[in-house]
Amino acid sequence: MDAAFATAPDVAAEIGRWLAYLGAEKRMSPKTLEAYRRDVWQFLGFLTKHLGKPPTLKALARLAPADVRAFLAARRAEGAGNRSLMRQLAGARSFARFLERNGKGKVGALAAVRTPKIPKGLPKPLTASSARAVTDADMRAGEAREQWVLARDAAVLALLYGCGLRISEALSLTRAAGAGGADTIIVTGKGNKTRMVPLLPQVARLVADYVALCPYDLPPDGPLFLGARGGPLSPRIVQLTMERLRGALGLPDSATPHALRHSFATHLLAGGGDLRAIQELLGHASLSTTQIYTAVDAERLLDVYVNTHPRA
Template identity: 65%
Template sequence: MPDASRDAETALAPGAADTRAAVAEWLSHLAAERRMSPKTVEAYGRDVRDLLVFLTRHLGDPPSVAAIVGLAPRDVRAYLAARRADGLVSRSLMRALAAARSFTRFLARTGRGEASAFAAVRSPKIPRSLPKPVAPAAALALADPDTRAGEERPDWVLARDAAAIALLYGCGLRISEALSLTRAEAPATGVSLIEVTGKGGKRRQLPVIPAVQAAVAGYLALCPWPLAPDGPLFVGAKGGPLNPRLVQQAVARMRGSLGLPDSATPHALRHSFATHLLARGGDLRTIQELLGHASLSTTQIYTEVDAARLAAVHAAFHPRARVG
């Protein structure tokens, strides 16, 4: 059994022995076969541990697999109510229920029994919020090292941050995807295509526009550290892998100087990439592939963003939109 699974089994001590063994198998399944990210596996394991802690109090004993299979919908509702009382918001409650459902589906698939109570309870409702992209001019300014020319930071650091931000906006990358690129994968001048690993270990190819190539080339020309071909493309002040927090801080500093709202984050640049492509005639299927979304419904939210933007422009500038 992998060390991570043994650690997870130890952490899940509230369950009976057969439950702990089932949880360890389930977490290994999520990591190895479902290829979920380590952070997602960790979060799911934490949620199920919280479930087992609750059930130990609720049932009076560490829950066995048979006890979990025998739960009634009222038991699941009591669990969700307890988590709500602990301060969990609807989104976190939904993830907690999703983790429990994933675990109990695993119990059924492995012949341990059907825990139907979790499927019988509705997921908490979550208010739907639209992504908040930044305007094209602001996105370009965030990716321009000259925007931070007044900061007392080495030129190579400014060029590094600008190159990373250019990848977020120019290619629609997640920050983790940009920082996972190796030196050999660097999309510098003349490299018009990159391949990245997204969620679930899925690989996708993305075109790289000349402006992004130039930004990466500018960073490479100034970087004082020797970059091994299989080492990280983006490095920190001591030559190690760049912490994503540093990119977030760079954007936060520019956000203040450019007068942008708090919603202007590195991830908002990925939203901006999709929204601006759609506004210029990009089709949803192509944008879905570029973003690496598994479902088209995830990408369709950007049509609502663009419709909301058009409605706001119409209300602000159409002569008949003003009252009085």
């Protein structure tokens, strides 16, 4: 039986008001509204069987965390994954918040149950040859852009791949910090923490080429990278640059500026780099964050095995 026919009238009326609110006030699309409606009906349909009768507003307020966990267990038994369960809980919690705001009771059990965790996807690094091509200013020689802009973009991308910087870290560099002629740079990362990162000669040369071509004044304490009008360079410009290079090089959508940082770590690990040293270079507070790259490298080795071993 459809859960719509197993719902108490007071609950059904509030669901109608809730969906109208989401459509009018939150401007949710019809598809999103339908998904929310379907998820809440499914939750209520389970409760009808679980409790032995359609739940009223008062019954919802009396739910225990064990009732919600029983629903999640039943959905898992039907093959639902964590992502589906997370979405269904989000819909039920949205309805519960609506009820509470409108004085119709508090469904505390929904808030008391922990949301299923979604495993983090492994980063998708570029190949070494693709990463080098992205940082080659000559790759964009045919574009109708000023030479200093092409040199600037190549320098920024080289810092992401050659030093493992985040976009925000590269764009926060001052002229003195990023183009001072030293073989290391001091980077300010998350939590305002600083770290020292080696500056490869190839990367330093690209930065120097940009500085020599830049038509604007670059004071030592000012931003190293500037936009076309002389203001600080926007991260969006770097992202658009990477989009154009993806098209030119035939790279997948996963080839983002941040993927260059992933590539830096993965290629170091593949070359025998120490995990602790890579953690320091990336500015990770926890080694567990850096350890995702061991999984990436193992995945790459498995691909090589499967694709090349005669008995694979």
